[in-house]
Amino acid sequence: MTCEEFRALLEREGTAAAQAGAEHLRHCPACEGELARWQEVEAQLAAMGEEPVPAFLHARIMAHLRASAASAQRVPLKVLRPVWAAPLLLAVVLLALGGVGVWHLVQRPTAVPAGEAQSAVTAEAPPPALLGKGAPVPVMAQKVVAPKQADRPLEVKRSESPVPRADSRAQGEQAKAVARGLAVNQAPEEQAEVAALAAPAAGEELLRSGGKPTGGTDTRSWGSAKQQVASEEAPRAAQLSRPPAGPGPVQVRCQLLDGEDFPRATVWLPEDRVPGIATVWEVVVGEGGEVEVVDTTGTPRPEVASAIAQRLPALPPPGRYRLTQAPLPDY
């Protein structure tokens, strides 16, 4: 063993290397001195483990532990005591509900586009013309005579908005709607109906159960059912038209209802080509994809038919439908 090897062994093993290098140490006083120094260092380091500690160390540690234990016990006594927890929770919930109600009351007369987005019934944005000042007259008119929630037909939901909103609050609410993917302000029963629309297999069971998740062999949760509906909704969403961008006549959102009053498509039409409030026009979709529209006086409206055919990416199945203005969301 060379001196270099012995010193490497010393670094690797400490003074325990003395045994392995005993033969070398007998003939090398330098390495013997090196070993003695390391032994001294180790002895000094070990002596640090015997240093006296402050006399009050134990008392301070125990006082710290007791103080911490006492403060930890005060928290549940003051805040989390069950007697106070329930009223506290109730008060918070009531305050939150009150705040939402007041906000809706304040917003109701002026912010229809925002309300549309806030209701999250549909994330489809109105045309830019509706966002200008004074433009939403037809929409306000709709709102006055909007049918009651139980009577009005449902709308198919979208999960993205084609046009940016001018109203920042609406944007925020719209973003929430997008994040949720489905209607959030609807009762479970309504959600179930929408689910039935979008995905009959998933939705019919929810309809039967009144919008609540069912037990039995179907192990999907309500949330997972909604997710499935959202994924199955994709082809359905293709039947929603987008409002034309840019300047032009005011656009009104209309629906094609089937024989059971279910909306089979939503389409934005110019305000001069839509049925009046609470008015229904007949629409026939032929086998070849031709569209015919007849108004309440029996007059054919080919311009409306062509608008529908142009703006719907995919027509609903052949059959008879009714064209109406889409109801406003329930505030």
Place this chain on the structure above:
Amino acid sequence: MEAGEAAAAEALEVERAKAGDEAALEALVRRHEGDTYRLCRRMLGDPEEAMEATQDTFLRVVRALPAFRGEASFRTWVLGIAINVCRTRLTSRAWRDRQRWVSLSPAEAERSEEVVPEPSDPRPDPERRAWAAELRRALGTALGKLTREHREVLLLHEMTQLDYEELARVLGVRVGTVKSRMARARAALRVALREVWP
């Protein structure tokens, strides 16, 4: 008392402390507070900081006690918590702002010299004793120049006498890593002691 009996007695005390026996907890604290304080003292280099770190360590010990399964010895477990407390303090912003070094100031080295008892020496050679005193002072300074990793492994092995397997548990690394880290720490210490070890 044999080592095995002592370990069994301590395991009983741990169980009693888990059940809420304050006397058992106090006995455990009393048995391990010295090692913990000294380790913190050498890791942090400041007596007051070491005191706070020791308090924090035992607070964490009490909170984590229900989760202690006895896979390592109680002492090893406590020292592991102490190392973590020291690491947190060393890396905290407040700590860096204070810009303290470990035992770098002369006054600190002097205090260190005062409290360290001389190791028993069968040959009370005056020259050797002088060199030992110089070595103690230099060691205090040299430890402060080591990296945290090297200081941890040296102190735990040489000062608290943990073996490599216990060190691996405390530091959360493999035994091989402990050995290589120890070798690098010794080499670094050798360099840091150049002043007294030409």
